[in-house]
Amino acid sequence: MARPQMLRLPEVLQEIQMSRAAFYRMRARGSAPRLVKLPNGQLRCRRADLDDWLSQYEDTAA
Structure with a gap:
């Protein structure tokens, strides 16, 4: 059984384009x-x- 992919916090922050402070x-x-x-x-x-x-948070109206 494969383990799920785990992202480091900096990777998450980069993907969602958010600062660490805003994320916390x-x-x-x-x-x-x-x-x-x-x-x-x-x-x-x-x-x-x-x-x-x-x-x-996806826009379903589009």
Whole structure:
């Protein structure tokens, strides 16, 4: 079974074109994509979680 692709936080920030501070504000409000904290303290985001989060904001009127 293949492991899901895990993105580092800088990769997520680059993809969604958001600053780290803005991302952490969203995270504090509970509106950021789900993150996984690794045993070494680093944060990762599963590709599937990021894609699901992004799909919430797609413009369905287009």
